[in-house]
Amino acid sequence: MVNFGQAAVGIIVLLVVAVGFLYLFYSRTNAVGKTGYGALAMLSIVSIMIPIFWIRETGFEASQKDGQEVIAITSGMQLYAQYCTFQCYAVRNSKLVDVKYNGYTIDALNQLSDQDLQRVVESGVYNPKVPAPTTAGAIPMSQTYGGALDANQTQYMIQFIRSASPAYLKKQGYGSSVKNGFGGLLDYVQATYPTQYQTAVNLGTNGQFGTPVDDTKSKTVALDMVNPPAGAACTPSCYSPINITVKVGTVITWTNKTSQAHTVTALSGDDPTASPKPAPQIFDSGNDPAKYVKTGGTYSYTVTMAAYNLNPDHRIYYFCRIHPAMLAELVITK
Structure with missing residues (x-):
């Protein structure tokens, strides 16, 4: 962009120098002196105009650069x-x-x-x-x-x-x-x-998990770990249903109906697609292979007020520690 401050200073200096040389020029009666001062005045004006034109050209180039970046x-x-x-x-x-x-x-x-x-x-x-x-x-x-x-x-x-x-x-x-x-x-x-x-x-x-299944009238809820349906993003297995609404005090039991071991681990934060950060203080079936939920195995959890208060929107995301692409959601009410 044009630096208007520099340009203004340059113009003022130019005017001062021009006026000064005009004064010297007309105060001299000697023709030779006038010629010399006239040539010197012209040289000075040209010397001052060069940086002014340079400033203007630099500003034009910057403006062009910005315009190309905007496009x-x-x-x-x-x-x-x-x-x-x-x-x-x-x-x-x-x-x-x-x-x-x-x-x-x-x-x-x-x-x-x-x-x-x-x-x-x-x-x-x-x-x-x-x-x-x-x-x-x-x-x-x-x-x-x-x-x-x-x-x-x-x-x-x-x-x-x-x-x-x-x-x-x-x-x-x-x-x-x-x-x-x-x-x-x-x-x-x-x-x-x-x-x-x-x-x-x-x-x-x-959220990415769609409209939750309303289980707020149930005191116990059964969820499964299943092979992914066609078009599902969860892999190699999915929690099903992938999103439910439950009340504090509800007992949720997950059953593994796949051929691979999994975990059921709460996540902190409100963005499950960011770097997963387990929240084992809320719920976690275990990080020890001996505690993994194996084929046919189950894991149960009773929803607490700590889970309700974990995030401002009262949603909790959870995943499998072994397979982080397995994600699901709980919406918690009181």
């Missing part, structure tokens, strides 16, 4: 809306929440080196700690690896992700016109992909 970020935002469709974000209270790309949070991606981020976007590396989509083509990647993104689009996607990092934008020297591209995502998705927008609203309302 790249906008293009990346449109590509993100088009290709990142599997639980990439949710809408809660008309705000964008739980934003991810290939299962990674945007903050986590911006901690990566440029080379590693390039690898994630280009080759479609999916976060191994969370369930990946089972639908073919649901993971965006470059054409080199069988995806839809060409080389330019891959770079746009990277620049869009980087735009969420104020530290990165500052390091690159961008001006105030270069902003976080995610700020315009919701309006664009709502206008361009209304069905996708509604899916994000539903995800924000009910």
